[in-house]
Amino acid sequence: MNDIIQQVEQLRQEAEASLAQAKNTEAIRTWHSDYLGRKGRLTALLRVLGSLSNEERPRVGKVINEAKIALEQAVQERQEALARAEMEAARSAERVDVTLPGRPQTLGKLHPTSMTLREIYAIFTAMGFQIYDSPEVETDEYNFQLLNMPPGHPARDMWDTFYTTTPELILRTHTSPGPIHAMREYAPEPIRVILPGKVYRYEQVTARSESMFYQVEGLAVGKHITFCDLKGVLTNFANQMYGEGRETRFRKSYFPFTEPSVEMDIDCVLCNRKGCPVCKYTGWLEILGAGMVHPTVLQYGGYDPSEFSGFAFGMGPDRIALQKYGIDDIRYFFTNDARLFERV
Numbered sequence: 001m002n003d004i005i006q007q008v009e010q011l012r013q014e015a016e017a018s019l020a021q022a023k024n025t026e027a028i029r030t031w032h033s034d035y036l037g038r039k040g041r042l043t044a045l046l047r048v049l050g051s052l053s054n055e056e057r058p059r060v061g062k063v064i065n066e067a068k069i070a071l072e073q074a075v076q077e078r079q080e081a082l083a084r085a086e087m088e089a090a091r092s093a094e095r096v097d098v099t100l101p102g103r104p105q106t107l108g109k110l111h112p113t114s115m116t117l118r119e120i121y122a123i124f125t126a127m128g129f130q131i132y133d134s135p136e137v138e139t140d141e142y143n144f145q146l147l148n149m150p151p152g153h154p155a156r157d158m159w160d161t162f163y164t165t166t167p168e169l170i171l172r173t174h175t176s177p178g179p180i181h182a183m184r185e186y187a188p189e190p191i192r193v194i195l196p197g198k199v200y201r202y203e204q205v206t207a208r209s210e211s212m213f214y215q216v217e218g219l220a221v222g223k224h225i226t227f228c229d230l231k232g233v234l235t236n237f238a239n240q241m242y243g244e245g246r247e248t249r250f251r252k253s254y255f256p257f258t259e260p261s262v263e264m265d266i267d268c269v270l271c272n273r274k275g276c277p278v279c280k281y282t283g284w285l286e287i288l289g290a291g292m293v294h295p296t297v298l299q300y301g302g303y304d305p306s307e308f309s310g311f312a313f314g315m316g317p318d319r320i321a322l323q324k325y326g327i328d329d330i331r332y333f334f335t336n337d338a339r340l341f342e343r344v
């Protein structure tokens with residue numbers, strides 16, 4: 001009898017040692033069937049009870065039962081410990097590393113052209129100019145003829161455009177037809193308007209020119225308006241747009257709808273007239289074209305040129321934005337690449 005009790009003790013110690021080695025649920029399952037299963041080694045010992053005397057049987061049975069209960073409790077604890085360890089391992093594998101830098105949230109921004117347009121609006125509305133909307137689809141008459149360019153006029157060669165299937169109906173090549181609409185609406189009242197919008201050119205797309213871009217036209221018509229008013233208004237604009245104290249210069253130019261005509265330059269904001277690639281080493285940046293409204297155009301607009309005079313100007317806000325933000329290719333404006341906004 002003592003033999004059996006000793007065997008049970010040995011088996012229990014062996015089982016406990018083996019359980020401590022079990023590293024996963026699979027090993028525990030094997031261990032369970034080895035010792036406590038139907039064909040397990042502890043179960044096998046129960047079978048010898050039959051050969052024992054009535055006196056011995058309860059004592060041996062008690063020892064075996066105690067061993068069985070102890071092992072069952074041990075395996076349950078081991079199982080729970082393993083499950084905890086596995087969960088812990090999984091959790092730490094999925095853990096968020098708070099030391100990593102976060103992903104930046106990108107905020108929406110206005111397009112550089114829109115920002116420039118809004119600056120232009122603010123400057124001119126402060127000088128009493130109104131914003132006037134005019135159509136992007138124009139007739140040949142408004143786009144050319146009323147601007148002093150009858151059919152066959154050589155200046156038409158400067159502007160080729162996109163034609164619609166309706167004869168004489170085209171996409172405007174400049175915002176200059178807008179002033180005709182404004183004059184015909186307000187004549188003989190004095191006018192001060194700016195006319196922003198998209199214009200179209202049928203020409204090679206390059207880093208400097210697109211087939212669609214923005215222009216802002218300006219027009220002032222009234223009595224006693226002189227070239228001094230033109231210079232004053234545009235110099236004031238340049239100072240506000242590019243900073244106080246910018247030098248400006250006016251060069252003679254030609255437009256069919258103004259006489260005299262000029263181009264206005266400012267000293268290069270990037271190199272302060274030392275010369276750089278943006279100003280093509282001239283020290284000057286061309287920012288707009290302007291002139292006194294041609295008497296014929298005034299007449300087309302409904303004003304008597306012997307009584308009224310006026311000035312007009314036109315600028316490209318896309319080009320101003322390119323210079324201002326140091327962007328070297330106008331095509332970026334239409335490619336939907338958000339990296340453009342890192343510049344502005």
Ligand SMILES: [Zn+2]
Pocket residue numbers: 268269270271272273274275276277278279280281283284
């Ligand atoms: Zn320069």
